[in-house]
Amino acid sequence: MNVVETIGLGKRYGSTWALRECSLSIPAGHVAALVGPNGAGKSTLLNLAVGLAAPSAGGVTVLGGRPAGSPAALDGIAFVAQDTPLYKNLSAADMLHLTRSLNRRFDQRYAESRLAELGIPLKRKAGRLSGGQQAQLALTLALARRPRLLVLDEPVAMLDPIARHDFMATVLTAAVDDGVSVVLSSHVLAELERVADYLILLSLGRVQVAGEVDDLLGSHRVLTGPAAEADKYAGGLRVVHVRRGEAQAHLLVRATADDPVPQGWEAHPVGLEELALAYLREPGAAALPGPAHARTLQPAGSESSEVTQ
Amino acid sequence: MTALTIADSQEQDASLRPVPWRLMAWVTWRQHRFALGGVAVLLSVLAAYMWLTGLQLHHAYAAAIACHPASSLACNGLARNFNNIGGFLANGFPLQAVPVLIGAFVGAPVLARELETGTFRYAWTQGFGRWRWTLAKLVALAVAIAAAAGVISVLFSWYYQPYFATTNQNLGLDEPSPLAVGLFDLRGVTFAAWTLAAFAIGALAGMLIRRVVPAIVATLAVYTGLAFAAGGFLRGHYLAPVVTRSLNLPGSAWIVSQQWFARGGHPVSLSVLGQFLQREAPPQLAGKGGVPQSVSTWQYLVQHGYTQWTIYQPASRFWPFQWIEGGWLLALSVLCIAVTVWMVRRRAV
DSSP states (O other): OEEEEEEEEEEEETTEEEEEEEEEEEESSOEEEEEOOTTSSHHHHHHHHTTSSOOSEEEEEETTTEETTSHHHHHHEEEEOTTOOOOTTSBHHHHHHHHHHTSSOOOHHHHHHHHHHHTOOTTSBGGGSOHHHHHHHHHHHHHHTOOSEEEEESTTTTSOHHHHHHHHHHHHHHHHHHOOEEEEEESOHHHHHHHOSEEEEEETTEEEEEEEHHHHHHTEEEEEEEGGGHHHHHTTSOEEEEEEOSSEEEEEEEOOTTSOOOTTOEEEEOOHHHHHHHHHHOTTOOBOSSSOOOBOOOOSOSSOOOBOO | OHHHHHHHHHHHHHHTSOOOTTHHHHHHHHHHHHHHHHHHHHHHHHHHHHHHHHHHHHHHHHHHHHOSSTTSHHHHHHHHHHHHTTGGGTTOGGGGHHHHHHHHHHHHHHHHHHHHHSTHHHHTTSTTOHHHHHHHHHHHHHHHHHHHHHHHHHHHHHHHGGGGOTTTGGGTOOOOOTTSTTTGGGSTTHHHHHHHHHHHHHHHHHHHHOSHHHHHHHHHHHHHHHHHHIIIIIGGGSSOOEEEOOSOOOTTOEEEEEEEEOTTSOEEOHHHHHHHHHHHSOHHHHTTSSSOOSHHHHHHHHHTTOEEEEEEEOGGGHHHHHHHHHHHHHHHHHHHHHHHHHHHHTTOO
16 A cells, blocks of 8 residues: 555646656555755645645545545544644643544543653643654644554754654654554654655655665665776766765765676765765756656766666 | 455445534634633623613613603703713714624634644644534634624613614604614624624635734724625615605604705705705794704795605614625625635645
């Protein structure tokens, strides 16, 4: 089952496309990270998926074909929006009561014990909680709904490192112990390395990379060798991104561990953050399942790229 | 495979059963209790004041009509006493602000605050569903404030009762028309209807403008325009007005327009009539040469070929007018709320 599936999805605000021709499917059972620079369309995509916004083009379904925003979809999805909006004048207990009243399922016992663990007083107004506590309260409300899909829009952007760590630990627990599928957007790449096992990279309103993290890491290598030879090999290899130093050049290439390495070069496995950064720096490159996005290699410059399947 | 099918069909089945409407009652109360409490306080203070003043008014009225002979100095004093009590409330204008204050301050924030603070992203992604959430809230609040307005307009009816007795004019007591601007829509069903309309306009303005304070201001402006249009233009045309040249109109008649005509049928201004009286009439009729005011002056003018045509609405049309005005305000309110819910539903965010 795909928790989110979009076909030719587009959203236009006025004359500007915030997202266009977005076709992707996020399979269930993952913590999927939606990564991209500001304005790439991350929030737009998530808003479309949870039914807050209506598509200008194409369509989006969730939880195995339910139209986004339909009662069946809302029932199975919990959404924590950017900046975790809560009613500031309501107490934590009131927020629990409110969420219980607005949903068919609500695990009151889970919510209360979770808030007790976090040391969030039930009687305190949401507006008087710290940023980290507000985020945790919003997450607790979402998880107490026992959703099958948890959608988080920039959940940790405003949090300090400890709050960020605690928040992500809660998300991971839900994903691992309760089998909740998670889709989260973030531009904190380091955090994603720890939690995400599925990556979607958005750039300029289009999907650039989509796939399981293990597959992506397994199909990319970093080759390090003399800078002078970089251009020579760049043409023959499927290079995503070239980073040049004084003496050495680092080529992120699409290659498995079994692929041959040129003489005098070393191959290293790539990290998720490095991979994401490389693609973000090359908006023209793409790594997608499905049809190839072919593009010819640019003339050798300081950076060059090839688009591969 | 079998297990999967069962799980799926259960889920399909469950998805047909939405979150019960009644659960929104607590949500609405909890989120709007300050606004509703404010309305309750405002109306309670007003009710207490009007009840105390109303007791005095009724007392003074009883004393004035019991006084004999009516033309005596003592009776004139009692009549003046009645006319003076609750002076600033006598024309009803201060109370005209009540519906829009309630409507704007309760109605405009319902959606505007959610949109302004971003909490709509919480509220509209819960299992209850966004349009059901909107409809439930708006209907519950609309019923609550319309009911409160209906209750206080019963008090208004009692308060203004003495003014509408048909013998008032003969006793030198104020006798406004029940249809008069300022008084008509405080009684009957229209007070609640205007409050409801203000609320509905506020809700729609909140959805359109998405910010609380501008939405309240817009509501006040739209409502004021509508109230002036209704009082100054629409209400006079609910039913075809009566035209008469009688000089003996009851004090309760609501005069839409009045005009003197000369023998040839062309209209004559009051200053021309004043000059005519000054020139021709005996001094006791001509007065100081101003606008003719007494019945005997009018009769003198009629004897000399002038005719006064009056277009008016008789007081007996009070209830038909109440239902007409209440009806179109209810229709307008339903329309505003329906448009608001439709906008929320089609995800205009």
